[in-house]
Amino acid sequence: xxxxxxxxxxxxxxxxxxxxxxxxxxxxxxxxxxxxxxxxxxxxxxxxxxxxxxxxxxxxxxxxxxxxxxxxxxxxxxxxxxxxxxxxxxxxxxxxxxxxxxxxxxxxxxxxxxxxxxxxxxxxxxxxxxxxxxxxxxxxxxxxxxxxxxxxxxxxxxxxxxxxxxxxxxxxxxxxxxxxxxxxxxxxxxxxxxxxxxxxxxxxxxxxxxxxxxxxxxxxxxxxxxxxxxxxxxxxxxxxxxxxxxxxxxxxxxxxxxxxxxxxxxxxxxxxxxxxxxxxxxxxxxxxxxxxxxxxxxxxxxxxxxxxxxxxxxxxxxxxxxxxxxxxxxxxxxxxxxxxxx
Ligand code: FES
Ligand SMILES: [Fe+2]
Numbered sequence: 001x002x003x004x005x006x007x008x009x010x011x012x013x014x015x016x017x018x019x020x021x022x023x024x025x026x027x028x029x030x031x032x033x034x035x036x037x038x039x040x041x042x043x044x045x046x047x048x049x050x051x052x053x054x055x056x057x058x059x060x061x062x063x064x065x066x067x068x069x070x071x072x073x074x075x076x077x078x079x080x081x082x083x084x085x086x087x088x089x090x091x092x093x094x095x096x097x098x099x100x101x102x103x104x105x106x107x108x109x110x111x112x113x114x115x116x117x118x119x120x121x122x123x124x125x126x127x128x129x130x131x132x133x134x135x136x137x138x139x140x141x142x143x144x145x146x147x148x149x150x151x152x153x154x155x156x157x158x159x160x161x162x163x164x165x166x167x168x169x170x171x172x173x174x175x176x177x178x179x180x181x182x183x184x185x186x187x188x189x190x191x192x193x194x195x196x197x198x199x200x201x202x203x204x205x206x207x208x209x210x211x212x213x214x215x216x217x218x219x220x221x222x223x224x225x226x227x228x229x230x231x232x233x234x235x236x237x238x239x240x241x242x243x244x245x246x247x248x249x250x251x252x253x254x255x256x257x258x259x260x261x262x263x264x265x266x267x268x269x270x271x272x273x274x275x276x277x278x279x280x281x282x283x284x285x286x287x288x289x290x291x292x293x294x295x296x297x298x299x300x301x302x303x304x305x306x307x308x309x310x311x312x313x314x315x316x317x318x319x320x321x322x323x324x325x326x327x328x329x330x331x332x333x334x335x336x337x338x339x340x341x342x
Contacts, residue, residue: 006298007161011249012036012127013322015225016136018112018246018258019121021153022050030280034251036125037050039073040112041065045073052087052112052123057091059100064109076294084109118143118151120246122228134198135225138244148242148262149276152286156257160294162226162247163319165255168290169221169229170202172310182282184209188219193311195318197225198306202311208235210278215239226322238271240264241279260321 017035017266020042025031030043032055041064042052055063057077062068074083074091083092088108090099100107105223113124113131117138141147162324168174172190175183188204203224208217215235223229229245244260261276305312 002004004051006131007164007253008299008301009161009163009250010127010312010323012125013163013249013319014126014128014130014133015057015227015322016115016122017125017227017248018256019123019248022116022119022121023144025050025289027123028070030065030070034254035112035123036127036249037252039172041068041075041077043068043070044119045070045086047073049120050114050116051075052121053084053112054110057082058107081186084115086111090227099122104251108133110128118244120244120258120260122246123248125249133223136228137199137222138150138228139230139319142242142244143260145265147265149265149272149279150172151260152280154259154261154287156259156287157250157254158257158291158292158295158307159253160255161299162249162255162298164299165245165247165290166223166226166229166319167312167315169231170200170224170310170312170315172204173292173306173308174293175206178293179286182209183285187308190310193314195311195314198321200315200318207231210235226319236266238264239275241275241283243283257287259283 020031020071025044027041027046027048030041032039032041036119039055039056040052045052053064055065057064057079059077059080059082062077062079064075064077071075071083074085082090085091088100088111090107093099100110113138115122117136119205121146122136172188176185176187181301181315183206186206188206191203191205193201193202195242201220204219209216218234220232222227227247231243231245232240234240238262242262246258246260248256250256261279263279301311
């Protein structure tokens, strides 16, 4: 079944989304990809400036990502060799000594707001064309190699909706079944949750089973919009894993997911080896378990909830702010049926 028919939500809420890994794009390289059903072109200039633009040349419509090239700081169109600067403005028309009028951005190429954090380029998408109206907050200490290890990055493309991936974080009851290897019949307890801004956070505690040994564990989740989620799991005070889930609605019904995994650096080298093996093998496996559910499930707008489910409905209410049209989110269920579900 097509993913769209399973999700009665518009595919493209506003937010910061995973674009690409900046080192995957070499100077003078151009890449095409899809962001929120739109084709975009990313390139790196000779001096290393990254730019993400609309693909079609404003002159006569050639696709800059098919045959375009980088000349210094400009991108050159394959059709009549016009060049555009990183500000989107036409910088050179090779057969003319004048430049086209560039009032109201006509003659310019639309460029997308981007933000590079921890070698990942995030791109802002707004379903009404607004400039970024919230930020993503990636903790600076994640780049400090004396605190957190070098990241390992895993990639998936799946048929789903990003809201479904993020809902997983507040759906505490699924851990007991889908992640039963580590949660072993334990329902994580929600200690705190906050849905009051463009980020939500939730803290849960439980026992975590690592190779048959139980560790009291605290999991902090913070999600900035629907595109960037941080999951920090602390096992005792000695071990910790950090997972950044960087997501992008791609072509219709597809989600690009990158899991960026790091472990806390311990003074004990054995503990580091253990954490590395654990982080490498354990997390991707657990994500695969989730994917099996995501790629086949459907979104239930009015779910039947148990009083011990996580804060599913407060989460869905929080999501509404990222959709511009009221039609694009399903009506919430009457608040009296919410009792006990929060
Ligand atoms: S279409 Fe791009 S220069 Fe003519
Ligand atoms: Fe999960």
